[in-house]
Amino acid sequence: MGIKIIHTTCHTQFGGLEKRIFNEACWMAEKGHEIIIVAPRNTPLHDKSKKKGFLTHDAAFKRTSLAKDFFSLRALFKKFRPHILNTHGNEDSKIALSAAMGMGIPLRILSRHISAHVRKSYSNTLLYNRLCDYVFTTADYTTRHLIQTLGIPKERIQTLSSGIIPPKGLIEKNPARERLAGEFALDPATRFVGFVGRVSHDKGVDLILRAFHRVAGQISHHLAVVGTGTNEYLKTLKTLAKDLDMESRVHFTGFREEVWPYYRALDCKMLASRDINGIPFEGIPQSVLEAMYARCPVIGSMSGGIPDIIRHGDTGLLFRADDEVDLSEKLLQTLAEGAESHDRVEKAFRMVNGHHTIDAMGHKILAVYRNFIADQEPVFHTPREG
Template structure:
């Protein structure tokens, strides 16, 4: 008789965020006859994905965090892990890493996994020094670490001296076909006021420090001064939105720049685009870049985190140094001038993402990891005196 393995995913809240969507993919695609899923939210508030988790068949619980740190949740969380015989606790972000790791240790959970999406917090992020002081020590709480890039894995091994057997790289994956929507190109361009002969450069993501947007706008201004058929689209919202709009006005490109605000129709926006640009200097493994390449858009990205694991320069996209306006101008100009080169990069980029960064590939890697850690645990139990 086969028994299911109870897995607990711990999240801050049920927001429509990339990590939560990743967990939904795991729950939908992993074999429900072998795994039983529990999703616990630390905060009392729900969120737009709470019902989606419930509909997936997972056991969904709000723990109701009442203080900023959530230390009071360690005991009830540990009790839940013990009472439901949880065999795997898997976390992804800092507060769940800390609280989940401590609670799982207290409950003697045999497998504790933490996925690290970035090497550290950067100066552009609030309380970065304090958060880093907590972030790195949490690497020692789990029994196994998953990193979304090989770069982060090597940092954990070389700088924190974590044994290589305790660290695996599993790249994030996306639904490739969801983002390839050539049928949506004309309707979206019409709705946004793009003429048929205009070339649209697009950025998607949060408008926050570290995303390279203060590099992008001056680069776009130089490009637009040479090519009058080029437009810029910035899709997303965030604290820098007003500043960036003023910057576009000061640079004289406000009339040729579209700020869409927050959008949920990213596949359609990418369909309306001609090339994608990600000048960010604070990436782990950027999903926005994967989405653009899946949409068959030639892409320019700053060298940061895992972007070199996604783009081979000149083959599947173009890489530029973060913060280098002139390098970005040169790469954008190359793509604008050479439509055949744009097409080659777009096709190769899409093929690369389909082969290495699909959601199915990511699911398979998680399934194999869960199985191997369970087998390793069973072998340790067998050899115990």
């Protein structure tokens, strides 16, 4: 029996959260299940889902549209009769899970994609313990926090990191390096370290620039920043590169749809995610899993879910969050340790290939679905609207 699944999100970009929704939806659709994506109109996820052939439903998930979204979702639930409702953002979770009350949906899931703390309050306790049936997180840190803070029973919450979609093939490393060098009109023999992902302050890209500057005199590498962010933050980074007199060795690609060749071109991928006000926000970063699959050495900060996958000295190296000195030392160590770095790369690849692919994730999700719905059809009531 095909399972009817509705995903909702209030987010408007196309980062790790939106990629997870889209990739999971594609995998489920290939298995014969029905998908509806509920997202703000004219956002990347909405448009990609529509192009893919998924049913899409517009919802702004803003305060000004709260009532409209609430009642349009109730109408959607009544018409589509889903087995599964999975919410993914703060605002859409509040609205969609509230709208689902009394609608007979067998399984309502709230996915928490970041490690930022959830405040203990009546509304959060209601959201996580009453309005949803099950919680997915992307990191063990988050799972432990929600259990301790909100008292979620362990049988109703599961860490489920986003599974990557392995590419059909990977470019060889030398051609990848030469291609990247060509993008910036550099010598084909130029070597690179860098960052791939959403370019933002919370990802610590400015810290990466400063750490690179500390060791630039000891290595010949250039720094590649692959991805995009706000105009304000990109301007800050470019100003920083100029102030550090590093403009000729720091390069920005802008947004790239296909990132696999960039991982292959890098001799090290760094992720310097920060704690915000002492609280981690990072779940399991897909960019690190992708780099590992591409056999690119990785360095990550000791924040949120990063240590779940970067086991220090085993699958990569960790540094103290917001410590540019420590990061610079780990960068030098990664580039200097040929055999040791290669061993870490191979262990990381085997870990991702065995446990963090879209297939591994999809089968775990289906197991949860089937445990709850047990072939039952949704039973819809005709609730009184007010």
